[in-house]
Amino acid sequence: MPNTKELQNRISSIRDTMKITNAMYMISSMKLRKARTNLENTEPYFEGLKMEISNILLHLPDMEDRYFDNNEDDEMDRERKRGFLIVVGDKGMAGAYNHNVIKEALLHITPQDRLYVVGEVGRHELAAIDYSVEPEFLYSANNPTMHRARLIAENIIEQYKNRELDEVHVIYTHMVNTMKSEVRVERLLPLKTHTFLKDEMIEQALHEQGGKTREQIEREAEDWYMIYPTPRKVLDKLVYNYITGFVYGALVEGSASEENARMMAMQAATDNAKEMLGALSIQYNRARQSAITQEITEVIAGAKALKKKKTKKGRRP
Numbered sequence: 001m002p003n004t005k006e007l008q009n010r011i012s013s014i015r016d017t018m019k020i021t022n023a024m025y026m027i028s029s030m031k032l033r034k035a036r037t038n039l040e041n042t043e044p045y046f047e048g049l050k051m052e053i054s055n056i057l058l059h060l061p062d063m064e065d066r067y068f069d070n071n072e073d074d075e076m077d078r079e080r081k082r083g084f085l086i087v088v089g090d091k092g093m094a095g096a097y098n099h100n101v102i103k104e105a106l107l108h109i110t111p112q113d114r115l116y117v118v119g120e121v122g123r124h125e126l127a128a129i130d131y132s133v134e135p136e137f138l139y140s141a142n143n144p145t146m147h148r149a150r151l152i153a154e155n156i157i158e159q160y161k162n163r164e165l166d167e168v169h170v171i172y173t174h175m176v177n178t179m180k181s182e183v184r185v186e187r188l189l190p191l192k193t194h195t196f197l198k199d200e201m202i203e204q205a206l207h208e209q210g211g212k213t214r215e216q217i218e219r220e221a222e223d224w225y226m227i228y229p230t231p232r233k234v235l236d237k238l239v240y241n242y243i244t245g246f247v248y249g250a251l252v253e254g255s256a257s258e259e260n261a262r263m264m265a266m267q268a269a270t271d272n273a274k275e276m277l278g279a280l281s282i283q284y285n286r287a288r289q290s291a292i293t294q295e296i297t298e299v300i301a302g303a304k305a306l307k308k309k310k311t312k313k314g315r316r317p
Contacts, residue, residue: 003287007283014273014277014280015277018277021270022266024093025270029259032256032263035255042245049241049242067235080167081114081165081167082167083114083159084108084171085172085188088121088123088254089122089258090121091120093266097262098119100173113131116134119254144252146244149245149247153240153244156247160189188246191239
């Protein structure tokens, strides 16, 4: 059994560690609230962008755009160049967060794909197994901002426009609730037309046009639906802002999921530390009691020995 000094050192060490895990829990909690608030504040704007794109596609159904999947069938005969934007964490101590993202990514990527990895952990792990991680794509996953999302979107859109990429996918973690997160894989480019022309969106657009049928709106659009400077330029600008918003949402969702996973990990570590402190406190009290009992026993034994010695001296003639 360890002596009381060793037990005191272990108890002191665990208490110091528990202070650190408590502090990390509080920091992650504040970052999580900030990330969710920022996302909620920007969601109405990007939902509005999505609705405007839907209106243009609804009124001008025959218009083709490079950002949409109109010409996807024409490119099926050649090998498509794919890019993946992967949102991972910058550091560990977040449970299985980083592992889950990388595990899901490995199910979809190939060594020929170009990887745009946000987060140090993902960059190092994927580069270590010989995947094509873009070396100059160095963005942090911590404290996502709109400026960072805009830079990432510009980088990806520019390569898509230059035909360096035929399609772009995003792999990130969506926080369903405080107890559950799931890794999602979604195609970013080319955009899927049916995503913007869902039945409920069409019904809302028709309602705004006074209950007219879709066929009536399409016929009238040729005469009165004017977009300045041109529908294509307006749509391109809306798409650019929409992609920026999508990237920003993925960054914030990933950051929120990481901080939530870290909160849960730190809470579990704190609970384990409390259990260890309880067990060590009992062990320390037993060791201390045993040491006191041993001291008392030695004192009593010494007193008895002195008493016997005095008794023997008193009996001498």
